[in-house]
Amino acid sequence: MSAFRVNVDDGASLHVRLLDADPSIKNKPLLIALHGAPGFSDHREPENSFGFLQSQYRILVYDARGSGISDLKQPYTNERWIADVEALRSESHPMAGAEKIVLAGGSYGGFLALTYALAFPSHLLCLILRDTFAWGSRGMMNVLKQILTSTRLKVNPDRQLRLWAGYLRDKQDFEDVYTEIAPLYSPDLPDEVGETIDGKYTSLKFEGANKKQDGRRFHAATQDAAFGFNVPRYDVRAGLKDIATPTLVVVGRHDLITPLEYSIELKKAF
Structure with missing residues (x-):
């Protein structure tokens, strides 16, 4: 490598x-x-x-x-x-x-x-x-629908609107909004249960749920451009x-x- x-x-x-x-x-x-x-x-x-x-x-x-x-x-x-x-x-x-x-x-x-x-x-x-x-607009609206109707999530609707409309306030706003929706990207299973293709069991926790440990960098301006400008035109x-x-x-x-x-x-x- x-x-x-x-x-x-x-x-x-x-x-x-x-x-x-x-x-x-x-x-x-x-x-x-x-x-x-x-x-x-x-x-x-x-x-x-x-x-x-x-x-x-x-x-x-x-x-x-x-x-x-x-x-x-x-x-x-x-x-x-x-x-x-x-x-x-x-x-x-x-x-x-x-x-x-x-x-x-x-x-x-x-x-x-x-x-x-x-x-x-x-x-x-x-x-x-x-x-x-x-088709970007339909896909993005589906994600927002899933977020706002999920019984697994507790989200701030105004913050979610800022995410998907492309006007996040700052890096912290970006971190907070993704922390809210992290469970939507993970299986609805106990943390220790997750069957792999070889029959063994492993954890299927969402990688980004612990943002401090996984070293992820949040760049709000990039997100805003992608979903506020590009996706509606895609x-x-x-x-x-x-x-x-x-x-x-x-x-x-x-x-x-x-x-x-x-x-x-x-x-x-x-």
Whole structure:
């Protein structure tokens, strides 16, 4: 595993990690995995999701601009974020580059993966879409509905409105609002119960529930741009039929944030 910084064309510096279990194997395909939740999530999410593939692929994960420890350099737009993906793909960065890539994105990372597929189709080997959707406004309103109607949560409605409308007061406001909704992202099970695919039991606590221990960085301006400006304008439904890249769509059957029906719609559209 190697960690390094990549400076893109506008001078922003991105924190990048390249996972490669056996660098002696030459010409392994490059898989770039995009994290969700700009301003909240970081490279650890896709590293945990896709790291097991590093014997077959070079796995590149990174903190998007405005997230983690990458530069907090605006603009925080989908167009700029996919330009950063293209910079990492570019062979001008030999540690990261490849002529064609496998692109994986979960949640908001799926928005960017789909947007990239429409802008740079010739640079893709295939797409992996996890827990995502093609129409931003409907998806965002579904999340707000789940939050405000959940019997598991006790939330401040005004604070939730600030989160999803994109006008958080500050970093502390951002931390407080995510602490409120953390249980929605975890199974409705006792902390010690959670069956894995090999039949063993493990904890399924929400990673972000203890923000001080997991070292998460909250960047309110990035979140505001993503959900106050970008998501209401994100709608790639009309372009899905033009994506010829082989695509895998994956979702949890009981996902409340990105319901199964959204992934079924994606599958039918390709």
